[in-house]
Amino acid sequence: MDDLTQRDFLERVPPGAKVCVTDLENADRQGTVRYRTPDIELHCTTCNGTRFFAFLGTADYIGKRESFKSFLSYYCRNCRRCQKSYAISGTYEEAANKWVLYKYGEEPAFGPPTPARAITLIGPDRDEFLKGRRCENQGLGVGAFVYYRRVVENQKGRIFDEIIRVSRHLGADEALIAELEGAKTEVQFTKATEAIKHAIPQSLLINGYNPLTLLHSALSQGVHELTDEQCLEVANSIRIVLIEFADRLAQAMKDEAELNDAVSRLANKKAG
Numbered sequence: 426m427d428d429l430t431q432r433d434f435l436e437r438v439p440p441g442a443k444v445c446v447t448d449l450e451n452a453d454r455q456g457t458v459r460y461r462t463p464d465i466e467l468h469c470t471t472c473n474g475t476r477f478f479a480f481l482g483t484a485d486y487i488g489k490r491e492s493f494k495s496f497l498s499y500y501c502r503n504c505r506r507c508q509k510s511y512a513i514s515g516t517y518e519e520a521a522n523k524w525v526l527y528k529y530g531e532e533p534a535f536g537p538p539t540p541a542r543a544i545t546l547i548g549p550d551r552d553e554f555l556k557g558r559r560c561e562n563q564g565l566g567v568g569a570f571v572y573y574r575r576v577v578e579n580q581k582g583r584i585f586d587e588i589i590r591v592s593r594h595l596g597a598d599e600a601l602i603a604e605l606e607g608a609k610t611e612v613q614f615t616k617a618t619e620a621i622k623h624a625i626p627q628s629l630l631i632n633g634y635n636p637l638t639l640l641h642s643a644l645s646q647g648v649h650e651l652t653d654e655q656c657l658e659v660a661n662s663i664r665i666v667l668i669e670f671a672d673r674l675a676q677a678m679k680d681e682a683e684l685n686d687a688v689s690r691l692a693n694k695k696a697g
């Protein structure tokens with residue numbers, strides 16, 4: 426069991442794990458010992474970034490080192506609106522002379538948030554994707570991989586429609602559009618990506634790589650050939666590429682719109 430601080434336990438430990446917390450006991454000026462409730466750093470959905478969260482209320486007394494179960498409420502120090510709740514329990518292990526903490530759950534769910542753009546790209550499979558996310562957060566590699574693969578396979582048409590929309594918008598080669606349209610009718614995502622021979626627009630590349638090729642290489646591995654840990658790595662890559670890709674697609678449309686605005690403003694100026 427890892428030795429962690431109370432702050433690490435709250436910020437970094439997924440529900441379902443037991444850890445030793447080394448700095449749990451916190452005596453006030455009168456010498457009353459309560460569990461520690463440090464400020465923590467989390468993503469705030471209201472502020473849309475990482476912010477400090479402060480504990481709200483009074484921590485339970487643990488001076489007699491009796492086992493406890495507790496709900497902890499935190500709120501964002503910046504907007505004072507976004508909240509975070511934890512359900513935890515603690516047991517003092519005499520032999521080891523340590524507090525062992527267990528996290529039952531937290532709300533909103535553990536882990537970094539999934540950007541809205543990625544959710545939009547995935548559409549109807551949002552729940553499946555978030556289940557994959559939950560597996561990934563808890564280190565369940567096979568589960569995460571299977572959920573993500575299912576999302577990509579199910580939403581293949583949607584992903585291709587989006588690439589076609591953006592490619593058209595960017596004035597891509599008609600041959601590429603035709604290939605993309607054809608690929609959409611393939612049953613499997615890997616088969617569909619293999620059918621595309623023309624280069625996709627530069628602005629959709631991720632570090633110079635075609636995101637479809639990246640997803641293809643992740644998805645073409647069989648779950649039975651990989652260990653749980655390898656599945657977790659692949660699942661992690663699929664999620665990162667999907668999120669990044671959703672971002673590129675949205676950004677490409679935005680950049681183009683801004684460029685058009687700028688051009689028409691200047692053109693009007695000249696005409697005026």
Ligand SMILES: [Zn+2]
Pocket residue numbers: 469470471472473476501502503504505506507
């Ligand atoms: Zn906030």
